[in-house]
Amino acid sequence: LARTPVQQLSPYVPGKPVEELARELDLNPADIIKLASNENPLGPSPKVLEAIEKALPELTRYPDGNGFALKQALAAHYGLDMAQITLGNGSNDVLELVAKAWLEPGHNAVFSQYAFAVYPIATLAAGAECREVPAKDHGHDLDAMLAAIDADTRVVFIANPNNPTGTWFDISALEAFLDAVPEQVLVVLDEAYIEYASGSELPNGVKYLSRYPNLIVSRTFSKAYGLAALRVGYALSSPRVAEVLNRVRQPFNVNSLALAAACAALEDEDYLFRSRLANDQGMEQLETGLEALGLEWIASKGNFIAVRFGPDAAAINQALLEKGVIVRPVAGYGMPEYLRVSIGTHEENARFLGVLKQVLVNDA
Ligand code: PMP
Numbered sequence: 001l002a003r004t005p006v007q008q009l010s011p012y013v014p015g016k017p018v019e020e021l022a023r024e025l026d027l028n029p030a031d032i033i034k035l036a037s038n039e040n041p042l043g044p045s046p047k048v049l050e051a052i053e054k055a056l057p058e059l060t061r062y063p064d065g066n067g068f069a070l071k072q073a074l075a076a077h078y079g080l081d082m083a084q085i086t087l088g089n090g091s092n093d094v095l096e097l098v099a100k101a102w103l104e105p106g107h108n109a110v111f112s113q114y115a116f117a118v119y120p121i122a123t124l125a126a127g128a129e130c131r132e133v134p135a136k137d138h139g140h141d142l143d144a145m146l147a148a149i150d151a152d153t154r155v156v157f158i159a160n161p162n163n164p165t166g167t168w169f170d171i172s173a174l175e176a177f178l179d180a181v182p183e184q185v186l187v188v189l190d191e192a193y194i195e196y197a198s199g200s201e202l203p204n205g206v207k208y209l210s211r212y213p214n215l216i217v218s219r220t221f222s223k224a225y226g227l228a229a230l231r232v233g234y235a236l237s238s239p240r241v242a243e244v245l246n247r248v249r250q251p252f253n254v255n256s257l258a259l260a261a262a263c264a265a266l267e268d269e270d271y272l273f274r275s276r277l278a279n280d281q282g283m284e285q286l287e288t289g290l291e292a293l294g295l296e297w298i299a300s301k302g303n304f305i306a307v308r309f310g311p312d313a314a315a316i317n318q319a320l321l322e323k324g325v326i327v328r329p330v331a332g333y334g335m336p337e338y339l340r341v342s343i344g345t346h347e348e349n350a351r352f353l354g355v356l357k358q359v360l361v362n363d364a
Helices: 018-025 046-058 068-078 091-102 118-125 142-148 171-180 239-248 256-267 269-292 310-322 346-363
Strands: 085-088 108-112 129-133 153-159 186-190 215-220 233-236 296-298 304-308 338-342
Touching (some): 018 310, 085 091, 085 239, 091 118, 091 186, 091 215, 091 233, 108 118, 108 142, 118 129, 129 142, 142 171, 233 239, 269 296, 269 304, 269 346, 310 338, 310 346
Parallel strands (some): 108 153
Antiparallel strands (some): 085 233, 215 233, 296 304
């Protein structure tokens, strides 16, 4: 038998792969659209493809286990020291490294209801207890989260914007929270979607690192940089915290192609700009379409939107699947009346709205 906390776990359920649905329904994969995993619909940057091609002849060699070039580029990008950066195999890896280094039986981690599914997985896998705090209007209730911290709390996970709700908190809420959290509690500020929200009232976690030595900001190349397949994320923290994370990291946790690609992606500011623009336009397109269908959704600063379908959500999801449209049920997050829809290309969004309209008419 696995360890007791692991027995309580169920595996992370990803968005249904296109090929799987194609097999199940005998559809042509080209006729299926997937708006289920918050992926970037632009496709990879041509500069990234070039960098990967250049790195290919080195496939027989181990990657640079310290990720020197990428850390150097990130340090310059953020005005930080390289010693403040920990690279991860996706930002999921970073979350797990934190749990592995700081949590053990008897400890707890605090996070919100409707928080990202990897927080409880990482916490329970480390043998620690989950303190899930009820959300407020689907978003983090930071005051209630503060109140949930006790002597056994070692880590708090907060996501801004949050997945799957898309909710966010502003600068003053974050500052008040960080001021009040006891020093010995690490705050993991998960900013997987922050690039979509820049220029808004959302705080940039990087700015707070010098003020709060217990802060870890986690970011990823999977979303706005469009590199989900390659698995590259990183933690920004104090050098002391980074040194601890580095102790529990797998020696070569980020592969060579991913390292090369991430360096190229970071330089391609034009791609990032286009990602944001496409996301803003796609969000508007979806919101306009959903409103026309009389639907409600949770306002989102991510590249996805949680739409309320009521008790028929599961049936509507099934009907969408049968028409080749994959979105994400979030019943596993305790939101059985919602489906989460990632922002796609203009054509994908239009197809989703068209199919949804058909499904709703049939359902009525
Ligand atoms: N944090 C949040 C809030 C997420 O939604 C995701 C991706 N679904 C991740 C972290 C992890 O992303 P990745 O491992 O691809 O960096």
